[in-house]
Amino acid sequence: MDHTRTGCRRLRHMTIFSTNFNTIDWVIVMTYxxxxxxxxxxxxxxxxxxxxxxxxxxxxxxxxxxxxLTGTELGLVTVMYNAELGFKHGLxxxxxxxxxALCVLAVGLTGFIVYKLRQLxxxxxxxxxxxxxxxxxxxxxxxxxxxxxxxxxxxxxQAGARFMMGVTGYSNPAGLKIFMSVMLIMVLVxxxxxxxxxxxxxxxxxxTVLSVGMLIGSFFILKTIGWKTLFEIPQSVxxxxxxxxxxxxxxxxxxxxxxxxxxxxxxxxxxxxxTLRALAAKTPKTAKRLYLWSTVSYMARRxxxxxxxxxxxxxxxxxxxxxxxxxGPESLNSQFGMPLFLAKVLPSGFLGILTAGMLAAFxxxxxxxxxxxxxxxxxxxxxxxxxxxxxxxTRLLTTRIFIVVIGLFLLIWGLWFEAPVSLWNYxxxxxxxxxxxxxxxxxxxxxxxxxxxxxALIALFAGLLAIxxxxxxxxxxxxxxxxxxxxxGVMTFVVAFLGMVVxxxxxxxxxxxxxx
Amino acid sequence: xxxxxxWKFLLILTLCGYSLLTLIVVIGGIHNIIDMFRDLTSQxxxxx
Numbered sequence: 157m158d159h160t161r162t163g164c165r166r167l168r169h170m171t172i173f174s175t176n177f178n179t180i181d182w183v184i185v186m187t188y189x190x191x192x193x194x195x196x197x198x199x200x201x202x203x204x205x206x207x208x209x210x211x212x213x214x215x216x217x218x219x220x221x222x223x224x225l226t227g228t229e230l231g232l233v234t235v236m237y238n239a240e241l242g243f244k245h246g247l248x249x250x251x252x253x254x255x256x257a258l259c260v261l262a263v264g265l266t267g268f269i270v271y272k273l274r275q276l277x278x279x280x281x282x283x284x285x286x287x288x289x290x291x292x293x294x295x296x297x298x299x300x301x302x303x304x305x306x307x308x309x310x311x312x313x314q315a316g317a318r319f320m321m322g323v324t325g326y327s328n329p330a331g332l333k334i335f336m337s338v339m340l341i342m343v344l345v346x347x348x349x350x351x352x353x354x355x356x357x358x359x360x361x362x363x364t365v366l367s368v369g370m371l372i373g374s375f376f377i378l379k380t381i382g383w384k385t386l387f388e389i390p391q392s393v394x395x396x397x398x399x400x401x402x403x404x405x406x407x408x409x410x411x412x413x414x415x416x417x418x419x420x421x422x423x424x425x426x427x428x429x430x431t432l433r434a435l436a437a438k439t440p441k442t443a444k445r446l447y448l449w450s451t452v453s454y455m456a457r458r459x460x461x462x463x464x465x466x467x468x469x470x471x472x473x474x475x476x477x478x479x480x481x482x483x484g485p486e487s488l489n490s491q492f493g494m495p496l497f498l499a500k501v502l503p504s505g506f507l508g509i510l511t512a513g514m515l516a517a518f519x520x521x522x523x524x525x526x527x528x529x530x531x532x533x534x535x536x537x538x539x540x541x542x543x544x545x546x547x548x549x550t551r552l553l554t555t556r557i558f559i560v561v562i563g564l565f566l567l568i569w570g571l572w573f574e575a576p577v578s579l580w581n582y583x584x585x586x587x588x589x590x591x592x593x594x595x596x597x598x599x600x601x602x603x604x605x606x607x608x609x610x611x612a613l614i615a616l617f618a619g620l621l622a623i624x625x626x627x628x629x630x631x632x633x634x635x636x637x638x639x640x641x642x643x644x645g646v647m648t649f650v651v652a653f654l655g656m657v658v659x660x661x662x663x664x665x666x667x668x669x670x671x672x
Numbered sequence: 673x674x675x676x677x678x679w680k681f682l683l684i685l686t687l688c689g690y691s692l693l694t695l696i697v698v699i700g701g702i703h704n705i706i707d708m709f710r711d712l713t714s715q716x717x718x719x720x
Contacts, residue, residue, distance in 0.1 A: 219700030220708060222693075247679045254682060360701050367694040374687060387676055399675035449693070456690035459683060 172481040172488070175325030175499035181508030188365075188512035189342060189519075195357050218437075220360060221446045222453065225433040227359025230366065230457040231521025232514045236315040237580035238458045239494035242465025244578065246398035247387070248406045249465070251413065252580075253458035256420040257451050264448030269425040270434045272602050274443040279435060281428060281594055282536035288601040289609045289665075291540050297597065297616050298536025304589030304619065305428060305529045306562055307569075307626075312525070313340060314570035315491060315579055316518045322495025323511050336570055339515075343522040344563050358523070362516035369513035370460050373502065377467045380501045386466065390473045412642045418649050419584055422595035424454075427587070428528045461494070468497030491579060530558035576631035581641050585625030588645045592652040593619035600656050611660030618652035 241249040263270060278284050282301060286294035317335035321327065326335075378386065389395040397405040401413060424447070425431070437443040472478040472493065481488050488496075502510060534554045539546050546554070575582035593616035600607035600615075625644040629635070637643055 218704070219697050220704035222697050223701045226697075247675070250679045250682055253686075357705065360705065363701075364694075364698050367690065371687070371691055371694070387680060399679070400673075452686070452689040452693045455682075455686050456693075459686040460690070463683065 172478055172496060173322075173325045173327040173499075175323065175507075176502060176504045177324045177499055177507050177511070178504045180505055181511060184505070184508030185512045185515060189515060191358075191361065191516075195361070218442055218445060218449070221433055221437050221442065222449050223363040224359035225430060225446060225450055226367075226453040226457070227363045227517070227520040228433065228524040229430055229521075230363075230453065230517060231312070232319055232518035233309075233312045233315045233521060233579070233583075234457050235461040235464075235514065235517065236319055236491055236494070237578070237583055238461035239465035239468070240491050240579050242462035242467075243469045243490050243493040244465075245401075245407050246390075246393060246466055246469065248397065248399055248401040248403070248408060249462045250459060251401040251408070252416055252420075253455050253462065255413070255416045256424070256458060257455035259417070259421040260424045260447055260454045261451045262421070263424050264444060264446075264451060267440070267444040267447075269598060269602060270431065270447060271440050271444050273431070273598070274434055274437060274440040279432075280532050280535050281426060281431065281598065282532065284598060284601065285536075285612065286540065288607075289597070289612045293597075293609055293612050293616070294536055295540050296613060297593065298532050298540075300593060300616050300619055301428060301590045302529050302532050302537065304586055304591075304622075305525070305532070306565065307589065308583060308586040309522070309525045309529075310566060310569040310573060310586070311575060311579060311582060312518070312522060312570070313566050314573075316515075317570075318489065318491045319495045319514060319518075320511075322492045323499045323507065323514075325499060333571065336567060339518065340563050340567055343519050343526070344560060358516070359520045362513070362520045365509070366513040366517050367456075369510040370456070372506065373498070373510050374460055374463060376502055376506070377464055381467045381470055385470060386463075390470055392473055392479070409642070411637070411640070411646060415584070415642045415645045418595075419588065419591065419645065422591040422649075423587060426591060426594045426598055428532065428590075432524070432528055464494045464498065468493040471497050471501070489574075526559045526562055527555075529562055530555045533558045576626060576628060577641055581630075582626060585622050585641050585645055588622035588625070588648050589619050591619070592622060592648040593617070595649070596652045596656045600660070604660075606660050606664065607656065608660040608663055608665040610663035611656040611658070614655035614659040615652040618655045619648060621651060622648040 238249070238252075241252065262268065273281075273284060276284065276287065278287070280298075282294045282298040285297040313336040314332065316339055317332045320335045320339075321331045389398050394403075394405045396403040397407070400406060401408040402410050423430070434443040434446060437446055472482065482490060482493065498507065498510070534546075534551050538554060539551065596615040596618075597607075597612045600611065622645060625641040625648075629639045630641040630644070
């Protein structure tokens with residue numbers, strides 16, 4: 157009986173895992189992934205000092221900054237979580253793209269936070285904490301930033317490996333471990349070698365390949381599904397929920413929309429890997445313009461993968477055998493929807509180019525994040541604890557060691573942890589651990605004279621509440637509203653904000669009181 | 673509110689806007705990379 161069931165399941169999975177990915181596609185992918193390593197070696201001679209390694213000597217001009225910001229913020233994991241949103245929620249998922257684009261546009265028009273930060277010539281956000289609130293706040297803020305950031309990238313490897321399995325049609329359960337290990341080694345090699353200069357060049361190459369690949373891929377998908385069919389409601393879903401994000405049954409709701417507004421605004425201004433690009437911009441004005449131009453790429457990084465996810469759902473829902481693979485207790489993870497769809501509708505050759513582009517996107521995001529969090533640990537935790545008695549050489553070495561240590565953590569975490577609700581919700585909640593405190597502390601630090609050290613510390617610690625949002629109690633269809641990840645996310649921001657206001661009013665800084 | 677029309681508009685805007693942005697950034701980015709290496713080379717020469 158069990159054998160029969162297993163056999164049937166295998167047959168079903170063999171069908172769902174069928175792919176157009178052939179030898180020629182493997183050759184394209186293998187050739188392409190050597191390029192970043194070669195670039196990493198070639199640009200090594202330009203990395204003479206720490207600022208070259210972390211912010212490319214603050215030499216980024218507008219267009220390369222746009223490419224590198226997009227290269228960082230449009231990774232394979234971005235494609236995966238947005239495609240999953242489209243696959244699970246349909247057209248209503250587009251609201252996240254619209255909200256984020258409007259927030260980035262607002263930052264680009266006003267220079268909110270980023271303009272002032274670039275004027276201060278800092279390399280990391282916690283450096284601002286020290287300038288404004290003192291060394292203790294920097295160390296604590298740096299620790300929370302590193303914790304939230306590393307947890308946030310905890311499922312990158314897992315998502316990347318699932319994409320590779322789906323596209324190549326590799327259905328063996330061991331595939332996850334194999335793909336994760338190989339991908340990690342590739343990223344570590346060239347991030348450790350080149351630092352930000354190689355990251356910038358690779359981001360540019362990858363921006364080009366990925367952008368062209370995504371646009372052509374979308375053309376194929378629209379051709380397969382048809383423009384008219386794309387906007388018709390599949391029979392198996394609730395029509396209102398498929399279109400309207402605040403409708404009952406959409407899986408989002410009003411609290412989710414509020415969470416997205418706060419989260420995407422704070423992430424646009426203060427997400428370390430993205431803000432690092434603004435801090436590396438040649439002038440504060442370039443930093444501001446960078447956001448204005450990036451509105452389009454921020455929208456594209458969500459809308460295009462969501463389109464692929466929606467296309468995947470429509471395609472699979474037309475074949476009961478395929479859609480059955482995603483339902484029931486032993487269903488495939490919904491992250492597999494988009495790659496399995498691409499594997500069936502894109503022609504061989506182009507599938508190889510797109511996979512190479514996606515793999516490159518995976519590497520460009522991974523390298524930037526590894527660099528961001530390892531430099532935060534070195535610059536904002538270890539160096540201040542040692543009272544800045546570390547030479548540039550020691551800092552470089554420490555940063556490189558932490559790149560490897562974080563990489564190993566990602567491998568272990570990705571092998572046993574599953575996102576309770578969806579990949580994007582996991583990213584949103586873990587991002588909140590850092591963002592709730594950072595947005596409040598930096599915002600108040602820059603724009604409110606009464607903001608005090610006590611208020612900053614309360615706000616930073618409040619961010620830790622968001623860890624509750626990845627607990628097992630958030631999983632399932634019957635979760636109480638107060639236990640849902642979106643409610644926990646919103647409340648974390650509210651508590652951090654109130655903590656800053658109340659803490660600053662009750663415990664003002666003595667120095668500032670004297671100055672006043 | 674006509675959600676379908678809004679999402680249609682967003683999709684068309686994104687595909688057209690991103691195609692244009694890609695073209696501009698690729699052309700502009702090549703010039704920027706050349707300038708960046710010129711900056712880094714002159715910085716390292718000055719520091720040595």
